[in-house]
Amino acid sequence: MKSNLSFGVLVLLFFFAFSSFAQHAGSVPGDSATILAHLQKMDKSHPRLLWKKGEEKEVLQKVENDELLRNVHKAILAECDNLLAVAPVERIQIGRRLLDKSRECLRRVMQLAYAYRTTKEEKYLKRAEKELLAVAAFSDWNPSHFLDVAEMTMAVAIGYDWLYDQLSPASRQALKSAMLTKGIKPSYDSRYNWFLTAEHNWNQVCNAGMIFGALALAEDEPALAAGTISRAIQTIPRAMEAYGPDGGYPEGFGYWGYGTSFNVLFISALEKALGSDFGLTKIKGFSETASFYQSMVGPTGMVHNWGDSGLSEGVSPAMFWFAGREKDPSLLWRQRSILMAKSNGKITGNRILPTLLIWSPEQKLETISAPKSNIWVGQGDSPVAMFRTSWTDPNAIFVGFKAGSASVNHAHMDIGSFVLDVQGERWAMDFGPQEYNSLEERGIKLFGRTQDAERWDIFRYNNLVHNTLTFNGACQQVKGYAKIDQWSEEPMNQSVVSDLSTVYADQVETIKRGIALKEQKYVVVRDEIKTKNKTTHLRWTLLTAASARIVDGSTVELSQNGKKMYLIFESQNPLTLKTWTTVPTHDYDAPNPGTQLIGFESDLPANSTQAFTVYFTSSKNIQKAEPLNEWKGKSKK
Template sequence: MYSKRLLLTTSSLLLLLSVVASAQNEPITPATKLPDHPRILLLKGEENAIKKTLAADKTWKNVHQAMLGECDRLLSAAPVERIQIGRRLLDKSREALRRVFLLAYAWRMTQQKQYLQRAETELLAVSAFSDWNPSHFLDVAEMTMAVAIGYDWLHNDLSPASRSAIKAAILKKGIEPSLDPKFNSWLKATHNWNQVCNAGMTYGALAIYEDQPELARTIINRAIDSIELPMEDYAPDGAYPEGYSYWGYGTSFNVMFISALEKAFGSDFGLSLKPGFLRTAAYMTNMTGPSGNSFNYSDAGTGGGLQPAMFWFANKLNDPSVLWVERGRLLSAGGGTYDKDRLLPAIMLWSNGIRVTDIPEPKSRIWVGDGKSPVALMRTSWSDPSAIFVGLKAGSPSVNHAHMDVGSFVMEADGVRWAMDFGMQDYNSLESKGVKLWGKEQDSQRWQVYRYNNFVHNTLTVNNELQKVDGNARIARSANNPQFMSATTDLSELYKGLLNKASRGIAIVNQNHVVVRDEIETPAKEATVRWTLLTSANVTITGKNRAELTKNGRKLVLQVEEPAAVTLKTWSTDPPHEYDAANPGTTLVGFEVTVPANTNTPLTVLLLPEKAAGQTSPGVQPLAQWPK
C-alpha cells in the first residue's frame, strides 16, 4: 500500500515538474498578489453592494428570498451520495455545486449559522467520496468548483479539521487527477469540456493557493493558456458552435473562470477580448423566441432558462439590452423557478445594481452570426408576445454535438412554436442500450438515432439519404428590411452526389407571414426531394397544397406555392428503434417531389398566421434577387 502511494505521488510530481518546465510567459508569477479568503468571485465586504441592490429592487429581493427558501429546504435534506449513473457522476457533482453555492451565499448574506453548518456537512460528505470520477472529468471539474467555493467562502468559519479534510479533497480528488494524461485530454479540446474543466481546476487552485502556491500557479497558468482553444470558436460573431444548451454550459463556466480571475488578480489577461466572445451575448439574446423557448438545434433541451452569465456580459459591454430575455424571465417568475440552477447565486454577484424593470429592449430585430454553426435569427417584435420569430441554422453535422439539421429552422407566431425541433435525447438512455453515440463518421450509429438525422428536421432529405457529415453551409446573405427580413444559405455540400446545387432562403414578409424557398438543381439523374416541417400542432390537410395547423386556439396555414403538382401529407414520428425516445403529440407534415435530371426547380412554401389569412406571394423572387 505504502509503495503504491509513493509511486503515485512520485508520478504526480514528475507530471507537475513537466508542466512547470514547459510553461512560458506565465501570467501568474510568485510575485502576483492574491487576496485573503474569501477570494473567489466575491471578496470580503462585497456583500454590502448586493444588499443595496436587494433594497432597491423588488425583483432582486424576490430572487434572493427564493434562494434562501431553497436553502431552508436543504437543511433537512440528506447530503449528496456517490451514486454513479453509467459512466457519469455528473448529476451528483452538479447537485453538490448547487447546494454549496446556495448555502455559502446564504451564510455570507445572513450570517445565520444553520446555513454554514449545512454547507459544511455537504462539503465533508463529498470530500469523503472515494473519488470524483476522473474517467469522466466533467464530474471532477464541477465537484472541485463546488468544494472550492465552499472552502473559500466559509474558510474562516470552518473548523480546522473540516478545513484540512476539504483542502485535501480539492488537492487529491480534484487537482492532482488533472495532471494525469489519462484524464486531461480536455486541455486540447475546443469545446465545452475545456471551458468547464479549466474553470473547475482554477477554482480549486484559487481555494488552496497559499498551501500549494507553485502547483496553484501552474494550474491557473495552464488554464489561461488552454481555454483560448474553445474561445477561438466564438469568432467572428459570437455564434456558439454547440447551440443553446451548451452555451449555457460552456460559456457560463468560461465566464465563471474569467470572473474569478478578475476578482482574484484584477485582470482577465486579455481573454474577454478574444474575437467574438463578448459578441456572443447578442447571439444568446436572439436565440429565444417570444414564447420563451429557445432555438434548440443540436444537442439542446427544449424550452429555455435564466442565464446568469448574461449579466456579466451586460456589464462588460455596458449594454443592458442584452438582458431583455432575462428581464422577462425574472419578471414573470421571480427566482423560485430557477433555484435548481446551480449557478444562480452568481446572478447576484453580476447584477451590478441594475433595476430589472429598467432593462431596455434590443434595437435590432435580426441577428446573423458566422462561425462553425452559423445562424440567422429574425423577429417582428421584442415586446409583442404574438410576434413572428424564425431561426435558421447552417453549419455542419461534423461540429461537436451537432445533428444533421443543416438548413433546418424553427418558427413562431401568435405565441405558438409551429415549426419545432426535438433537440437532444438523454445520453444515458442511448449509451445504456449500447448505442455508439459519439461517432461522427458518415456511417456512425449516431445518425441512426431518430432525433439526430435529417429525416425528422425541418430541412430537405434527398433520395431518402442522410446529409453529408463533411458538408458545410454558410449564411450566404441576409437583409434587415422590415418588409422582407431574410437570410439564405447554400446547402449544396450537404447533398453532394445527390444534387448539383441546393439553396434555402427564409424571409419574414410584410411582418405578417413567412416564406421558405428552396432552389434545387439536379445532376444527370432524377432526385426525390422531401420537404418536412415538424410540429406539435394538430395538422389537417385541407387541399393538395394546403394544410391547417391548430394549437392553443390559434391557427397557421401551410401553403405550397410551387411546384404546383404536389400533394401534402403527414408522417408519423414514432421512432424506428427501441433505443429512440418517444415523441408523443408531434407530426411531420410536408411533401415529396421527384425532380427530373438536369433540372432547376424551386420549392416555395408559405407559413401564414391568422393575421395573414388569404395572403399569397405571387412574386417570390429567385434567391439571387433577394436583398442583401
C-alpha cells in the same frame, strides 16, 4: 497538506504536461512565471473567489434597491432552509457519470455559503460544511468523466474559500486534501486531461473547475497553482475561439448555458483574485455572444433548440456578467421577463444562482428596455440567423434558421432547418436531443461524428425529422458545411440565404435555401435545386405539434390551441402533400407524442433546375416570392 513534490519538480511536471499545448497560446500572456508573480502579490486572505470579504454589503444594497433581485435573494434563503433537513449527496454513479451529484453539490454549497455570508446564521454554515465533508470523503470524483471532477472541485473550492474563516482546521484540511488528490492532480494524468485540447464545453468547464481549486489553495501550493492556472489560460482559447467571428456558440443554446457560464466563472475568478483577465475577453466573438444567446429565444419563450439543446429558457447569471461588462442592460431583457414571471420558483435549480446577484449591474431590472435590433446573424462553425417582428409583442413572428455542419460537437443533421413562432404558438419545431444515458445504457455510441456513426440512426438526430430536405432517403453529409451567404435586416423584408450544396454533395448538384419574413405578416421558405444526371426523389418536411389537414394539392391547414396557420406550396414540378408519423423506428428511441411531420414529396427530373416555395401565413394574403438571386441583402463573410 503540503505537496510531496518540490517546487522544481512541480514546475518541470507542469511544463512537460503543457508542452503540447503551448504553441496554441498565441499572445495570451499567462505563462507560469507570470501567474506565479501574480499569486505572490495576491491578497492571501479568504474569500477571494468571485466575491471578496466585505463585498456582501454591495450585494445586499442591490437586493434592497431592486424588488426582482430581492426575490432572488429570498428564494435562495428559502431553498437553503429546505436543504437543512436534506441528507448530503451520495456517491451514486449513473452509467459513466457522477455529474448529477457534482452539480447538486455545487448548487447546494454555493447557495448555502451565500446564505451564510449574507445572514451570518450558523445553520447555513453547518449544513454547507456537512455537504463539503461528505463529498470530500468520496473514494474519488470519477476522473474518467472529468466534468464530474471539475464541478465537484469548484463546489469544494467555493465552500472552502467562502467559509474559510469559520471552518475548523480539521475541515479545512479535509477539503484541501480532497481538492488536491481528487481534483487538481488527476488533471495532470494523460488518461483524463484530454479536455485541454478540446474545442468545446469540456475545455471551458474542466479548466474552470481546476483554476477554482488552484486559486483556493494558492498560498499553500503556489507552484501547482501557478502551473494549473497558466495551463488553463493557455488552453481555454481553443474553446473561446469558437465564438468567432460574431458571437455564435457552435453547440447551441443549451450548451452555451453550460460552457459560457463556466467560461465567465473562469474569467471572473481570475479578475477578482489576480486582477487580470489575461486578454481572454479580447478573443474575437466572446464579447458579442450574449446577444446571440438572447436572440435564440422566441416570443413564446421557447428556444431555437437546434442540436443537443433543450427547449426551455432559464435564468442565466452569465447574462448579468455580460450586461455589466458590456454596459448594455438590454442584454437582460429576457432575464427580466423570467424573474418577473410568477412561475419563476424554479430559479434555485440554477447551481450558480448567487452569482446573478454578485454580477448584477446597478440599473434596476424593471427599467430595462428591449434590444434595438430585431435580427441577429452570425457565421462560425454553426451559422444561424434569428429575426422577429417585435421583442415586446407575445404574438410576434419569430424565425430561427440553422446552417452549419453535422460535424460540430453536439450537432444534428439539421442543416437548413428552422423554427417558427406566430400568434404565441410554435408551429415549426425541433425535437432537440434524447436523454444521453437512455441511449448509452443500450450500447449506442452516441457521440460519433463520422458519416456511418450510430448517432445518425437515432430517430431525432438525422435530417428525416428536421425542418429541412432529404434526397433519395439519404442522410446529410457530415463533412458538408453551409454558411450564411446573404441577409437583409429591412423591417419589411428580413431574410437569409444559404447555399447547402456541400451538405448534399453526393445527392444533388446544387441547393440553396432562403427564408424571409415578408411585410411583418408571413414567412417564405424557398428552395432552388439543380439535380445530377439522374431522377432524384425529394422529401420536404416540417415537424409540428399542430394538427394538420390537407386542404387540397397545394394547401395545408395547421391548427393548435384554437389558432390557425396555412402552408401554401408552390412548384412547377408535381407535388404530393403528405404527413408522416413520428413514432420512432427503434426501441431505444424516445417517444414523440403529440407531434407529426407534414410536407411533400416530389420526383425531380435528371439535369433539371427546380424551385419550391412554401408560404406560412394566417391570412393567405401573400405576394409571389422572387427567385433567390433577386433577394437583396448583405453578404456575411
